[in-house]
Amino acid sequence: MLISCPYCGPRDLSEFSYQGDASRMRPDAASTDIKAWHDYVYNRPNPAGPHREYWQHTAGCRAHLIVTRDTLTHEIHEVTFARAALRAVGGRP
Amino acid sequence: MSPRRARSGGLIDRGRAISFTFDGKAYTGHAGDTLASALLANGVTLFGRSFKYHRPRGVYTAGVDEPNALVTVLKDGVREPNIPATLLEIHDGLEADSQNRFPSLDFDLNAVNQLGGPLFSAGFYYKTFMGPVMGPLKGTRFWMFCEHFIRRAAGLGRAGYEKDPARYERMNAFCDVLVIGSGPAGLMAAEAAALAGKRVILAEQEPRLGGTANWSGETIGGVSAADWAEAMAEKLAAMDNVRLLARTTVWGYYDGNNLAALERVADHLATAPRGLPRHRHWSIRAAKVVLATGALERPIVFPGNDRPGVMLAGAAMRYANEFGVLPGERIAVFTNNDSAYRAAAALRKAGAAIVAIIDVRQDISAAARKLAEEAGVAPLTGHAVVGTAGKRLAKISAQRFDAATGRLSGDVRPIEVDCLAVSGGWSPAIHLASQAGGSPVWDEKLSAFLPPEPTQDWLGAGALTGAATTAEALSAGRRAGSAAVGAEAPSSALPEAASPTLDPFPAPVFEIKAKGKAFVDLQHDVTADDIRLAHREGFVSVEHLKRYTTLGMATDQGKTSNVPGLAIMAEARGLPIDRVGATRFRPPFAPVSIGSLAAETHRHLKPDRLTPMHDWHVERGGRMMPAGLWHRPMIYGELGETVEQAYIREAAAVRRSVGICDVSTLGKIAVKGPDAAEFLDRVYTNVFSTLPIGKARYGLMLREDGIVLDDGTTWRLGEHDFLMTTTTANAGKVMQHLEYLLDIVWPELRVHLTSVTDQWAGASVAGPNARKVLEACITGTGLDDAALPFMGIVHGAIDDVPVMICRLSFSGELAYEVYCGAGHGLHVWEALVEAGAPYGIVPYGLEALGTLRIEKGHVTGAEMDGRTTARDLYLDWMLSKKKPFVGSALMDREGLIDRNRIRLVGLISLDGQPLGGGAHIVEKGSLDDLGASIGHVTAFCYSPALQKYIGLALVKGGKARHGTRAFVSDPLRRRFGPVEIVSHHFFDPEGRRMHG
Amino acid sequence: MAEYSALALIRNAFSGNRDWKPAWRKPDPKPAYDVIIIGGGHGLATAYYLAKEHGITNVAVLEKGWLGSGNIGRNTTIVRSNYLLPESIRFYDFSVKMWENLSHELNYNVMFSQRGILNLAHSPAQADDYIRRGNAMLHGGGDAEWLTPAEIARKVPGVDVSGSARFPVVGGLLQPRAGTARHDAVAWGYARAADRRGVDIIENCEVVGFLREGDRIIGVSTTRGEIRAGKVGVAVAGSTSRLLKLAGIEQFPIESHVLQAFVSESIKPYVDCVVTFGGGHLYMSQSDKGGLVFGGDLDGYNSYAQRGNLPLVEEVMSEFVAMFPAVARLRLLRSWGGVMDMSMDGSPIIAKGPLPGMYLNCGWCYGGFKATPASGFSFAWTIAKDEPHPINAPYTLSRFERGIIIDEKGQGPTPKLH
Amino acid sequence: MAERLSPLGAAFRPGMHGGPGAGPGVRLSEVTPPSIMEATAWPGRKGALAEAISAVTGLSLSARPNAGAVSAEASAFSIAPERFLVCGGAELPARLAAAITIETGTVVDLSHGRTALRIAGPRAEWVLSKLFAVDVAPAAFPVAEARATSHHEIFAQIQRTGPDQFDIFVFRSFARAFWTMLCDAAEEVGYEAAG
Incomplete structure (x- = not known):
């Protein structure tokens, strides 16, 4: 599998670290809603099909990426910088 | 002259004789020979013994699909088992041995297994060997006793235990087009893409480019096909944008058009030049792939089809045309299709007598008849081979056969032969296409699976897609090559290929049912009856068939047996073949050396990570141990010292005066x-x-x-x-x-x-005299309590090198961490050691570091093991209540604040014996009557400060047990003894020394 | 019924093996059952124990493909109970004891061979870890031994115990009662034994939805029609999230990951026990056919594709030759991938719920095969009695919310690391 | 002040090694400059950072991904979306720190933390291809560009400083291991280790 890092270009999978589901929403830091925290930390949609997920280009530019990838075919549909995307929406995907 | 070497012809170099041995006996062949062709030329027909019944077997194919002729190569002082003789190029001094026989290939005691044939039917082992329900052999014992013998009888070659001295290497490649297969289609594809100026890699598993052109006997562009291929190869080799990889098997098609290939760089050389790897593992990222992988011939299944002397017709033709070798002198051909007629004609032309062509079809094409004439024999149509005889093939029996019903009739006609060339049609080599994704498509007329619709970026050309003639392959290859790079096809005329207009479609006959063992999978000894038994017992899906009978699971991965096996199951089920299912092909296409995939890590698994002071440690007797990738000194051993004596000496020196420790590895x-x-x-x-x-x-x-x-x-x-x-x-x-x-x-x-881990070298100077040592060498800063209080930081210089010093302590002593640029690390370290000399400064390693921290009750990875909370470690005082932090929301869940959790305590050994890391703690019990574990020792040492063996432990209840007695229980190492549970702050709990 | 035995084998050999009967029937689904189990892996064992232990025989096992096509037929066949935490030791030791008698119980040779498993330790800290585990096993009633490098060299020739190894071997933890079994035989043996007790094993029957009455699950709709049931058990490791989505559960503490497995060409007996490499992550054993069967880490990302990646192949081979330097000269024959049900703490869930009428058995990570008997046994118990057996009582779904985590590796809620 | 010590130690063996004899395929050397700085901009400030670096070093640096500039005294390469690796003389750290305000970004001194190894010669691309999964063909990786990648655990920033010349920056603690691997990979084509 090759991931097209928006900075480095297409690179081998082995250069990236998988950081999991990108649809998780971290509760507000001060929130004491255990249920919400539990959902954030433990629960996953784990879809069979397109999956938005975080990857870090650890062995390259070290940026975190949001990758949309099909878990049935491993086809990658879209790659963007995570930080820029999240800043644009105030940290809430 | 070898008995079976044709007088002329073939692409071997007759001017170069090559000596080699097989089973210790010396033979001679020629450059360009494989072990198979060279042994055949020497009249050898017995190559090996089969897996289960140890039946004698001869060479069956001429290539990667070989099920029988597997040998062990002895080279570089190590053994390499299971190498197909058909892929093994001979070189001077080559030593090869046959396998799976005892005591010898000619006389194998295990051949007695054949007598029990019906007993060893598919899956027989599931039904027996369970042993008695009662008594000493109950449970798994009886099975394990039987299994011992089964394991010894199974297996193919014998592997060695010596470290493989060979060099392996990985190579990364990028290209616009990867063309796989260098037959006429592949060559044309590579040329078309290359002419468009794109980067092309052409991979060919054989030593010589050309594929079928090397043995088809056809002409292309007015010259012999082999010459045409050679000229094409030369033309491509001269282009800067083309890389030709011969002896390279592309074996894996992974996601993102990442393909894996194995290049056999030095196997064919008597000795590899220095620095050259034996194998090179290519990881290729190709924008497009052209699959021109051709087709593999498959046999017809009939009784006695495994006798040495029976081989595929295409292979026999290839031996004659490419290697100038006659697989027999009196050859019969047995076929369900036209292609075998070309083999007959070629073998005749090379000098063999064709004694019969037996064809299951009643009617054959005019082109086939003409080829039969060239072969000098009238085809026996509507007939089938029903048996064979001879230790090596001496006789076959033929009988009238109705292809529509599969019925045999009439007299059995014996024919004396020494070779039978069989063709059951051709299966496109769809393995890589299938790996790429998608399900193969069954083509009824071709009786073959065609590649799936591409789900990745590849195009197919040639026999892979069912092309029947070389002319089709040439034009399809060029089309694919151009399409792959989005270019117009070259305007030059296609080279003309002259080939007979054969009927491309075989008769759908896969098996001749008659009396006797008819093998489908030759290597695993799976018979047609085994498949029918699987059907009878309900193992009817293709996957069940494979797993129950082991069909296609051998080293040849079913290249010859896959389709016949499916066909026999389909018939048993009364279903069309495609309803039984197609095998999903998985990497690798053909076996690939494990060393090549490990590549350079075969010599050194992981890189060594060294601190700036590494060489100093080693020179001073530091015994280095791995800490992740780092190497760190465990102790600095002095003559005659045990590890324990060394760390006690080092730790005591820190408490008494001063020590120095390399802490550069801290993140x-x-x-x-x-x-x-x-x-x-x-x-x-x-x-x-x-x-x-x-x-x-x-x-x-x-x-x-x-x-x-x-x-x-x-x-x-x-x-x-x-x-x-x-x-x-x-x-x-x-x-x-x-x-x-x-x-x-x-x-x-x-x-x-x-x-910045690597930017800074760090040295911890610890002990009552630490300040004096630093004061002796520091400039530019004071070190008294006012200038440098506990947890303070100052900047100064040691021997003109800028340093940054923080006064902090892991040992509980007055201590300083001295940081400087890593390139100056050794310099500063040596300056500190010199300044410490008057105080007897001692370098200390991880063991002493551990001892000092245990005495102080500081936690490390052994306690922070990914399961403990701050409270478990009595670090609650560090949990701010004023602000949220990562982990604050979930840290108070009921399970994490349970009173019964294991929590940090100190232990003192009461019997004067070591505690042992990993030992457990019990309230009562003995080695013979193990009590319930209430926790475990995380770290222990002999404490020079306390003059006792002490340790840290995680124990249920933690603090509540302070002052109580328990036992350390280490049944694994037969240790049991009393301990006192105490506070983990053993030494100077008020911290006077580090503040002093 | 054709009892399997040596005598039966001889008798049938004389009659040309024509009288063997199908190992299990191929019935059409009935309109309703007392219990439906979805998944022909652990589900087969569950059905068998429902029938045998609880007398519940009106049971169907639904398998979407051919029987054994899931993880029960795609693993590296290791059976062991060399765990650290008491909950795990109790459960897996229970399982090993069941394995020891399984062939007799099923009248089917599942080839459980107690050749032992040896975990090599490569640093003092790792040795302490393994010793802690070995002692935990012994205190929990299991078996364990500690081997020195010299003893390891004698027991497993070919292992690099030299000081020049990148991560020198400092010792090894041996569990003698561990071993390997023939994975397909386990599926087929349970299927045959359950079938003989009246259970319907229905292949090529994919569940496409749940039948509900309010919150309650009252059956399933399948590619072979609707089937009603008093209770529905879900045991579909690798597809748990997909199945639960059909029941309206969108979020669950499971991720699906690919694990690759490998087998070398067949060779004469080379290594007797199962060996694991602590300098990385690798396990290997030799099958009765002679192939070296081995595997390593997960590919490391969510996947349902059963397709492995190349870098992981390279990584596994690197570790393999580091442990056994001679195998560089051997050849990889086949690789395959399976989809693992990775839970958030690396331990399974075997519990009632999460919806009324539903029972869940999932989260096996890549340790499900060895659990088959105990999993089937305790799941059957839970379904039959509506409460857990003591061995599966800790494996609740609520444990994450309550913080009662069973984290063998101490990696926290990062499924790819378990 | 004391000389900065090379991390290569005894692994550095000057002279000709390996290969078939017809001259070295590559030349290997350590070329760690006196100063190595990492400069990182806040989002949207990469252009300003490039200007500041240019002002200090006299290079004409763009903010384009992977791009760099080299002069006799200094070099700077973009190594991440908002990050540059800047090399130069002993005075560079102080000057760069002064030129880059907290409003633009930050600088970190890595002069001791990274080691630069140079591979040069006709077979440099071939040897590098054994170690790195990046396309080193000139069209894909032109002169004055950089690539951040890794050889297994060893993180590496590769700068193409000539048609046949690459400078590889690795973490100092891995430098000896990487040098050894580089030599090993070059053995096939023959190499000269030079000071």
């Missing part, structure tokens, strides 16, 4: 930016924003789930400038954790992180 992260302090407040459990410049603070990090992640000190060097330290083990993990938080959780924070 160090520069945390910079206007929001750095805020960021640290969020990731640490305690507060850092209040930390003054020039001071350090101990910090604790949790995971989001409330479990301890790591600890360390962080130093404030400026308003926006922090230096964080982490444990050696967790440096990478913490860095990633922080980067994740900054990129994803708090993208609004203005903080930059940089790993």
Whole structure:
């Protein structure tokens, strides 16, 4: 599998670290809603099909990426910088 | 002259004789021979013994699909089993041995297995060997007794235990087009893409480019096909944008058009030149792939079809045309299709007598008849071979056969032959296409699976797609090559190929049912009856068939047996073949050396990570041990010292006077930016924003789930400038954790992180005389309590080298961490050692470091094992109540604050014996009557300060047990003894020494 | 019924093996059952124990493909109970004891061979870890031995115990009662034994939805029609999230990951026990056919594709030759991928719920095969009695919310690391 | 002040090694400059950072991904979306720190933390291809560009400083291991280790 890092270009999978589901929403830091925290930390949609997920280009530019990838075919549909995307929406995907 | 070498013809170099041995006997062949062709030329027909019945077997194919002729190669002082003789190029001094026989290939005792044939039917072992239900052999014992013999009888070659001395290498490649297969289609594809100026890699598994052109006997462009291929290869080789990879098997088609190939660089050489790898593992990223992998011939299944002397017709033709070898002198051909007629004609032309062509079809094409004439024999149509005889093939029997009903009739006609060339049609080599994704498509007329619709970026050409003639292959190849690069096809005329207009479609006959064992999978000894038995017992899907009978699971991966096996099951089920299912092909296409995939790591698994003072440690007798990738001194051994004596000496010296320890491996992260302090407040459990410049603070990090992640000190060097330290083990993990938080959780924070672990060399100088040592060599700063209080930071110089010193202590002594640029690390270290000489400064290793920290009750990875909370470690005082931090939300869940959790305590051995890391703690019991575990020892040492064996432990209830007695229980090492549970703060709990 | 035995084998050999009967029937689904189990892996064992232990025989096992096509037929066949935490030791030791009698119980040779498993330790800290585990096993009633490098060299020739190894071997933890079994035989043996007790094993029957009455699950709709049931058990490791989505549960503490497995060409007996490499992550054993069967880490990302990646192949081979330097000269024959049900703490869930009428058995990570008997036994118990057996009582779904985590590796809620 | 010590130690063996004899395929050397700085901009400030670096070093640096500039005294390469690796003389750290305000970004001194190894010669691309999964063909990786990648655990920033010349920056603690691997990979084509 090759991931097209928006900075480095297409690179081998082995250069990236998988950081999991990108649809998780971290509760507000001060929130004491255990249920919400539990959902954030433990629960996953784990879809069979397109999956938005975080990857870090650890062995390259070290940026975190949001990758949309099909878990049935491993086809990658879209790659963007995570930080820029999240800043644009105030940290809430 | 060898008995079976044709007088002329073939692409071998008759001028170069090559000597080799097989089973210790010397033979001669020619350059260009494979072991198979050379042995055939020498009249050898017996190559090996089969897997289960140990039946004698001859060479069956001429290539990668070989099920029988597997040999062990002895080279470089090591054994390499299971190499197909058909792929093994001979070289001077080659030593090969036959396999799976005892005592010899000619006389194999295990052949007695044949007598039990019906007993050893498919899956017989599931039904027996279970042994008695009662008595001494109950349970698994009887089975394991039987299994011992089964294991010895099974297996093919014998592997050695010596380390493989060969060099392996990985190569990364990128190209616009990867063309796989260099037959006429592949050559044309490569040329078309190359002429468009694109980067092309052409991979061919054989030593010589050309594929079928090397043995088809056809002409292309007015010259012999082999000459045409050679000219094409030369033309491509001269182009800068083309890389030709011969002896290279593309074996894996992975996601993202990443393909894996094995290049056999030096196997064919008597000795490899220095630096040349034996095998090279190519990882190729291709924008497009052209699959021109051709087709593999398959046999017809009939009784006695495994006798040495029976081989595929295409293989027989190839031996004659490519190697100038006659697989027999009196050859019969048995076929269900036209292609075998070409073999007959070629073999005749090479000098063999064709004694019969037996064809299951009643009617054959005119072209086939003409070829039969060339072969000098009238085809026996509507007939089938029903048996064979002879130790090596001497006779076959033929009988009238109705292809529509499969019925045999009439007299059995014996025919004396020494070789039978069989063709059951051709199966496109769809393996890579199938690996790429999608389901193969059954073509009824071709009786073959065609490649699936591409789901990745590949195009097919040639026989792979069912093309029947060379002319079709040439034009399809060029089309594919051009299409792959999005270019117009070259305008030059296609080379003309002259080939007979054969009927491309075989008769759908896969098996001749008559009396006797008819083998489908030759290597695994799976018979047609085995398949029918599987059907009878309900193992009817293709996967069940494979698993129950082991069909296609051998080293040839069913290349010859797959379709016949499916066909026999389909018939048993009364279904069309495609309804039985197609096998999903998985990497590798053909077996690939494990060494090549390990590549350069075969010689050294992981890189060595060294501190600036590494060589000093080694020179001073430091016994180095791995700490992750780092090498760190465990002890500095003096003559005659045990490890325990050494660390006690080192630790005692620290408590008594002063010691020095290399702490360069600690993770160090520069945390910079206007929001750095805020960021640290969020990731640490305690507060850092209040930390003054020039001071350090101990910090604790949790995971989001409330479990301890790591600890360390962080130093404030400026308003926006922090230096964080982490444990050696967790440096990478913490860095990633922080980067994740900054990129994803708090993208609004203005903080930059940089790993500076390697920038700084660190030396910890500890002991009552530590300050004196530093004072003896430092310039530019004072070190008294006012200038450098506990947890203070100063800048100065040692021997003109700038240093940064933080007064902090892991040992409980007055101690300083001295940091300088790594390139100066050794210099500063030596200056410190010199300054310490008057005080008897002692370098100390990890064991002494551990001893000192155990005496102080400091926790490390053994206690922070990914399951413990801050409370478990009595670090609750570090959990700020003023602010949320990572992990604060979930750290108070009921399971994490349970009173019965295992929590940190100290242990004192009461019997004067060591405690043992990993020992458990029990309230009562003995080695013969193990009590219930209430916890375990995480670390232990002999404490020179306390003059006792002490340890840290995680014990249920923790503090509540202080002052009570328990036992350390280590049944694994037969140790049991009394302990007292105490506070983990063993030594100087008030911390007077480090503040002193 | 054709009892399997040596005598039966001889008798049938004389009659040309024509009288063997199908190992299990191929019935059409009935409109309703007392219990439906979705998944022909652990589900087969569950059905068998429902029938045998609880007398519940009106049971159907639904398998979407051919029987054994899931993880029960795609693993590296290791059976062991060398765990650290008491909950795990109790459960897996129970399982090993069941394995020891399984062939007799099923009248089917599942080829459980107690050749032992040896975990090599490569640093003093790792040795302490393994010793802690070995002692935990012994205190929990299991078996364990500690081997020195010299003893390891004698027991497993070919292992690099030299000081020049990148991560020198400092010792090894041996569990003698561990071993390997023939994975397909386990599926087929349970299927045959359950079938003989009246259970309907229905292949090529994919569940496409749940039948509900309010919150309650009252059956399933399948590619072979609707089937009603008093209770529905879900045991579909690798597809748990997909199945639960059909029941309206969108979020669950499971991720699906690919694990690759490998087998070398067949060779004469080379290594007797199962060996694991502590300098990385690798396990290997030799099958009765002679192939070296081995595997390593997960590919490391969510996947349902049963397709492995190349870098992981390279990584596994690197570790393999580091442990056994001679195998560089051997050849990789086949690789395959399976989809693992990775839970958030690396331990399974075997519990009632999460909806009324539903029972869940999932989260096996890549340790499900060895659990088959105990999993089936305790799941059957839970379904039959509506309460857990003591061995599966800790494996609740609520444990994450309550913080009662069973984290063998101490990796926290990062499924790819378990 | 004391000389900065090379991390290569005894692994550095000057002279000709390996290969078939017809001259070295590559030349290997350590070229760690006196100063190595990492400079990182806040989002949207990469252009300003490039200007500041240019002002200090006299290079004409763009903010384009992977791009760099080299002069006799200094070099700077973009190594990440907002990050540059800047090399130069002993005075560079102080000057760069002064030129880059907290409003633009931050700088970190890595002069001791990274080691630069140079591979030059006709077979440099071939040898590098053994170690790195990046396309080193000139069209894909032109002169004055950089690539951040890794050889297994060893993180590496590769700068193409000539048609046949690459400078590889690795973490100092890995430098000896990487040097050894580089030599090993070059053995096939023959190499000269030079000071």
